[in-house]
Amino acid sequence: MAAAAHDSLTRARVRTAWLFLAPMLLVLAIVALWPLARTLLLSLTDASLGNAGAARFVGFENYLVKEDGVWYGLLADPLWWLALRNTLTFAFVSVAAEVVLGTLIALILNARFRFRGMMRAAVLVPWAIPTVVSAKMWAWMLHDQFGIVNDLLLRLGLIGAPLAWLANADLALWSVIAVDVWKTTPFVALLVLAALQMLPEDCYEAARVDGIHPVKVFFFVTLPLIRPALIVAVIFRFLDAMRVFDLVYVMTGNADATLTLSVHARQILVDFQDAGSGSAASVLLFVVIALLSVLCLLAMRGEVLGRRQ
């Protein structure tokens, strides 16, 4: 009797849970699942942007196919591999720099000093500016003839001649990375700052009384304690960086030196009007990110999702 009542109560709660979830599942299905499925289907056709209706099913030809002893398709395209390499470089370097700098800034903001509130607000400015705006702003500042960056460096005598920050193939990717670091470090700093403010203050006092060097305290107390927050920041930022589009597209367009997977997919889809191949590029990007996400989650399992011992 009591067990039955308990059962029906559980059932009612499960039903309520689904009821609450339903709107979100519906929205997700419309804005994520449906486009994804359509992209997947399109990637298996030779559709072009103009006549998606007249598309023919071509199997995996957009990805990889062998004709007359020659490989065709995205996976055989050196440009796709270049885009993959650029994207990975961009993601690794920018995230590494953002985490190190973000932690440093968070440590500074966590200290007690005058104008701390103002500083905290100021640090957020780069993060608050829309990406396209800051990308354009930096593109001008990095302009080889009229840019303020070259002007400053020349006056300081650090360079002998103006550098083509965005046109030079050796510099372009690094310039874009630098701007991304400028823009996204505040986000990491804020995450880390939140973690720092949760730290037990008394432990630091104990360390002070025990005379432990601040650097040692940082590496042996602070760092282990903010590790979960750092890992969240890294995963967030890394998966985000893998999709980078607007910053690169506004600053350097379709240039090979900075071509990322997203920019590449757009180029095929819009510039070449090749909906089939462009969709395939999008699907590949999705697969790459999904793989990396799974890897991240496996590596971090238990760290972030609660340690169970």
Added chain:
Amino acid sequence: MAEVKLVGLRKSFGRTEVIHGVDLRIEDGEFVVFVGPSGCGKSTLLRLISGLEEATAGEIWIGGREVSQVPPARRGVSMVFQSYALYPHMNVYRNIAFGLSLAGASRADMEARVRAVAEKLQISELLERRPRELSGGQRQRVAIARAIVREPQVFLFDEPLSNLDAGLRADTRVEIARMHDELQATMIYVTHDQVEAMTLADRMVLLNDGRVEQIGPPAELYRQPRNLFVAGFLGSPRMNLLEVQRGEGGLLLPGGGVIAHRGEVPGGRLTLGLRSEDLHPASGEGVVRGEVTLVEELGETRLVHLRIGDGQSVIFRHRELPGPRPGEQIALDADPDRALLFDGNGERL
């Protein structure tokens, strides 16, 4: 060797001064307890001695050295925090050893010291555990072990037992007393638990609002409080404080009783202090008479609340059985030698 001396010590946070000039001399090896109501500055005073807070004015001497400009680590003090302040991600061994590594001790030496201290505090089996896998009492021991292992000249305790349950608190209290005998180190201990203060202290320092009210052995503070504040603060239940008048043959109590008093009695307002255990049922008239309003049974004894004249009430400790019942009329005698008299300014006469 490690005496502690405070001279004219003051501390302000911003504009508000919270320590208003404290002078105090603590002998080497002495166990001194700071007590006082919440917010009176006990913790602040302890933190000034440790160096966690910087004094606004005055001097701090530890072991014959003026240390007010010396960083905490070089003052030769160890501190045990109320929250224990253990490093949550380190196991017990590392928690104890972490503060040692700077002392330039070799690894083997360090390990020997940690193990010896762990042995002493009976936490040897816990060395591999993290703090969150320990009970409150065990954490407490780890915190004390961490303080001991550095072999400081002075131990500072800030309400170390307040997070423990009553039984554990009593046990740990005894252990701290034993530890003090063994180490012969100077110890300064903050608490607002009177039992803790009375049992542990060689001398008690009673603070009130950033000032020292009285310094002395516990029995002295209890029996000869300098003023009404000290008299009212120490003892549970609180000392009975009755307004009295000068009369023939002694002091006139509310309700008509008279208690003998030797010596000069000034005019003005007078307050008589009687502790609950110094009152006992009278065979005759008694000095205090009234109606029982409440009986608090404590098992061995019971606290009897009495309403006497003028709406004032008195609590006394009743020992024999059976106890009185509410509504009964009772007369009490008081020992005139134990009675304390305070003048209009609250100073004891």
